[in-house]
Amino acid sequence: MSVAAQYQAFQQLGLKLDMSRGKPAPEQLDLSNALTGALTSYLAADGTDCRNYGGGVGLPEARALFGQLLDVPAAQVVVDSSSSLALMHDVIVYALLNGVPGHAPWVQNPVTFLCPVPGYDRHFSICEVRGIKMINVPMNAEGPDMDLVEKLVAEDASIKGMWIVPKYSNPGGVVYSERVVQRLAAMKTAAPDFRLMWDDAYRFHHLGERKLAVANILDACVQAGNPDRAIVFASSSKVSWAGSGVAALAASPANIAWWTKHAGFRSIGPDKINQLRHVALLKDVATVEALMEQHRQLLKPKFDAVLAQFQHYLGEVPGVSWTLPEGGYFIDLITPDGAAKRTVALAKEAGITLTPAGAAFPYGVDPRDRHLRIAPSFPSLQEINQAAQGIALSLRLALEG
Amino acid sequence: MSVAAQYQAFQQLGLKLDMSRGKPAPEQLDLSNALTGALTSYLAADGTDCRNYGGGVGLPEARALFGQLLDVPAAQVVVDSSSSLALMHDVIVYALLNGVPGHAPWVQNPVTFLCPVPGYDRHFSICEVRGIKMINVPMNAEGPDMDLVEKLVAEDASIKGMWIVPKYSNPGGVVYSERVVQRLAAMKTAAPDFRLMWDDAYRFHHLGERKLAVANILDACVQAGNPDRAIVFASSSKVSWAGSGVAALAASPANIAWWTKHAGFRSIGPDKINQLRHVALLKDVATVEALMEQHRQLLKPKFDAVLAQFQHYLGEVPGVSWTLPEGGYFIDLITPDGAAKRTVALAKEAGITLTPAGAAFPYGVDPRDRHLRIAPSFPSLQEINQAAQGIALSLRLALEG
Numbered sequence: 032m033s034v035a036a037q038y039q040a041f042q043q044l045g046l047k048l049d050m051s052r053g054k055p056a057p058e059q060l061d062l063s064n065a066l067t068g069a070l071t072s073y074l075a076a077d078g079t080d081c082r083n084y085g086g087g088v089g090l091p092e093a094r095a096l097f098g099q100l101l102d103v104p105a106a107q108v109v110v111d112s113s114s115s116l117a118l119m120h121d122v123i124v125y126a127l128l129n130g131v132p133g134h135a136p137w138v139q140n141p142v143t144f145l146c147p148v149p150g151y152d153r154h155f156s157i158c159e160v161r162g163i164k165m166i167n168v169p170m171n172a173e174g175p176d177m178d179l180v181e182k183l184v185a186e187d188a189s190i191k192g193m194w195i196v197p198k199y200s201n202p203g204g205v206v207y208s209e210r211v212v213q214r215l216a217a218m219k220t221a222a223p224d225f226r227l228m229w230d231d232a233y234r235f236h237h238l239g240e241r242k243l244a245v246a247n248i249l250d251a252c253v254q255a256g257n258p259d260r261a262i263v264f265a266s267s268s269k270v271s272w273a274g275s276g277v278a279a280l281a282a283s284p285a286n287i288a289w290w291t292k293h294a295g296f297r298s299i300g301p302d303k304i305n306q307l308r309h310v311a312l313l314k315d316v317a318t319v320e321a322l323m324e325q326h327r328q329l330l331k332p333k334f335d336a337v338l339a340q341f342q343h344y345l346g347e348v349p350g351v352s353w354t355l356p357e358g359g360y361f362i363d364l365i366t367p368d369g370a371a372k373r374t375v376a377l378a379k380e381a382g383i384t385l386t387p388a389g390a391a392f393p394y395g396v397d398p399r400d401r402h403l404r405i406a407p408s409f410p411s412l413q414e415i416n417q418a419a420q421g422i423a424l425s426l427r428l429a430l431e432g
Numbered sequence: 433m434s435v436a437a438q439y440q441a442f443q444q445l446g447l448k449l450d451m452s453r454g455k456p457a458p459e460q461l462d463l464s465n466a467l468t469g470a471l472t473s474y475l476a477a478d479g480t481d482c483r484n485y486g487g488g489v490g491l492p493e494a495r496a497l498f499g500q501l502l503d504v505p506a507a508q509v510v511v512d513s514s515s516s517l518a519l520m521h522d523v524i525v526y527a528l529l530n531g532v533p534g535h536a537p538w539v540q541n542p543v544t545f546l547c548p549v550p551g552y553d554r555h556f557s558i559c560e561v562r563g564i565k566m567i568n569v570p571m572n573a574e575g576p577d578m579d580l581v582e583k584l585v586a587e588d589a590s591i592k593g594m595w596i597v598p599k600y601s602n603p604g605g606v607v608y609s610e611r612v613v614q615r616l617a618a619m620k621t622a623a624p625d626f627r628l629m630w631d632d633a634y635r636f637h638h639l640g641e642r643k644l645a646v647a648n649i650l651d652a653c654v655q656a657g658n659p660d661r662a663i664v665f666a667s668s669s670k671v672s673w674a675g676s677g678v679a680a681l682a683a684s685p686a687n688i689a690w691w692t693k694h695a696g697f698r699s700i701g702p703d704k705i706n707q708l709r710h711v712a713l714l715k716d717v718a719t720v721e722a723l724m725e726q727h728r729q730l731l732k733p734k735f736d737a738v739l740a741q742f743q744h745y746l747g748e749v750p751g752v753s754w755t756l757p758e759g760g761y762f763i764d765l766i767t768p769d770g771a772a773k774r775t776v777a778l779a780k781e782a783g784i785t786l787t788p789a790g791a792a793f794p795y796g797v798d799p800r801d802r803h804l805r806i807a808p809s810f811p812s813l814q815e816i817n818q819a820a821q822g823i824a825l826s827l828r829l830a831l832e833g
Contacts, residue, residue: 055484060481
């Protein structure tokens with residue numbers, strides 16, 4: 032049967048599948064249903080009535096938990112409301128309007144961020160909407176092309192920041208090597224107020240048997256004499272509940288004081304009751320790791336299904352490849368140049384919603400139109416199998432056209 | 433006994449009382465303890481799994497509830513996470529960096545806000561830290577001095593906004609008259625992108641038997657041909673739990689679309705589970721009003737105690753007066769010129785923490801140094817009686833010095 036005929040047969044199944052976002056599946060959310068009854072007292076360990084205003088840096092026990100999870104002293108962690116993306120956004124807003132500690136507001140001059148690509152579309156959207164220019168930096172197996180990064184940041188004082196997803200990067204699954212972490216910490220930047228936006232989104236989100244680790248960026252920055260360079264972001268969104276978790280920011284004492292001051296103008300404190308619930312549920316590193324192992328058991332078969340379908344339908348197709356992630360939420364399907372958009376369109380006609388081609392690049396433009404971000408987490412295993420087949424057929428048909 | 437002797441006797445009680453912030457008392461927070469068990473399903477009425485990402489405008493049932501509470505169509509309400517102050521802050525940030533619909537970013541030119549005084553210190557702090565100049569406008573019995581407001585906004589195109597607490601204002605307890613609301617809606621502004629920051633913080637927070645109402649500002653703006661002028665903010669902070677409530681923003685369709693777009697860059701949605709809890713607890717206007725009547729029963733005796741002590745100790749003191757609020761969280765104690773700071777210092781030496789003198793004014797400067805914001809809600813009734821006595825004695829001693 033021809034590819035066109037197979038595609039048409041698939042299309043006639045009349046499926047409606049969404050593979051566009053890295054959302055946990057309901058069964059994953061079920062793993063944290065104990066949150067509902069987790070609250071045993073309104074009081075924090077220090078006696079704070081968590082129902083009332085205040086506590087802008089987060090509860091001591093929540094800071095201790097995230098300190099342990101992120102391998103950072105609790106005093107260098109703040110715990111906020113549910114969204115780590117919001118923390119990143121606000122750090123950029125505070126830097127634009129007020130400047131990072133000891134420096135002028137960014138907004139007074141053109142601001143540029145380096146963006147390893149492919150990367151996380153929501154990072155790039157923040158820059159685009161808030162007026163920050165972006166420069167693409169290619170990703171290699173161990174992280175971004177560091178020769179290029181070092182050259183750019185040394186030359187261009189408008190480069191004030193860089194997006195990093197250090198482990199199981201979105202969407203390429205890259206794990207930053209120790210050498211790359213050290214170079215990022217130590218490189219000479221023309222801008223004295225340069226910041227690494229270190230989005231540790233998938234720290235515990237292993238898919239393989241190996242639990243890969245990335246060097247501690249805050250320690251590396253201290254050792255390199257740039258203690259204020261990195262700001263680390265994390266959340267429980269893909270650990271407990273994606274819409275109702277808690278988020279954390281870890282950084283140098285100067286950056287923590289700066290964030291706390293500015294966040295204190297914005298609100299009279301985070302939802303501390305939800306922090307209490309999360310401390311009760313997540314407890315410590317061992318408890319989190321056990322929970323993440325349950326997530327892994329649910330996710331791994333879905334990733335395996337996609338990879339098996341890709342191997343079956345695309346294994347022999349020249350110029351097509353895909354990543355074999357050891358963690359995170361995505362597979363990066365790489366097509367021959369110029370085939371990604373057409374594949375997304377064909378998949379849509381076959382009932383499969385994919386992340387728009389180009390989404391993983393600043394301004395939504397993949398210069399070679401060849402990256403497809405595949406998100407296998409949300410649909411059921413059966414749907415995943417079907418969707419992966421449909422995507423593969425769409426790509427093959429695109430290549431024939 | 434001399435005032436000095438009475439003050440010394442008070443001081444020797446060695447009390448430690450905090451009258452500085454408008455925080456609900458634990459008994460008030462107890463009224464909403466049913467929030468803990470309020471969650472009966474993870475699903476919203478439309479089937480949304482509230483544990484997952486998404487829903488940037490808030491759940492339909494939460495929007496319907498706040499629409500009913502604010503007398504606005506649900507489609508013109510968004511419900512977010514816990515802090516209405518954060519919504520106000522973010523509106524200003526989006527306007528500074530991106531401009532309100534159809535207009536240039538505010539940050540490109542000097543920006544000024546009108547500030548009715550005395551007013552809410554956290555409003556003024558947002559302006560101060562984010563680089564917005566403030567102009568004081570005196571408050572009268574029915575709202576700000578509208579002749580002055582109309583003159584200023586007509587002349588000065590840098591005036592892009594004005595802070596409003598329309599009912600039971602913080603700290604003066606002023607209830608805006610219909611005439612003032614209409615003039616605010618209809619006045620000619622030199623800036624086409626002028627916004628009323630309408631902080632409806634005390635809409636249901638009556639202290640008296642009368643439940644005072646303020647004219648609907650969004651309707652008034654539509655009728656005056658300025659539909660996008662007002663943005664209304666509210667939250668459940670002093671209805672349910674102050675640290676873990678839900679906040680809402682109500683505005684014209686254009687402003688709602690604008691807010692939704694910009695908030696969507698910041699986060700992948702609010703805590704919808706907490707919205708479900710609040711819909712279950714607060715249900716409708718009647719339920720909220722019944723809950724607020726319970727708050728009133730707890731608060732009224734505390735306000736009465738302060739007023740009685742003031743009458744007893746200060747009733748005969750020339751130049752001293754205070755407000756008799758019919759709602760809200762504060763009493764404004766007005767001293768002869770130049771005595772407020774000294775009173776706060778003496779109160780502190782007697783173990784009573786007051787809001788810093790001047791806090792109710794932009795830049796913390798009360799030009800006549802005569803306003804003291806008294807917050808009777810948090811301490812116990814006995815503590816309130818003692819504190820009010822101590823404040824009165826501190827003021828009398830200050831006037832003797």
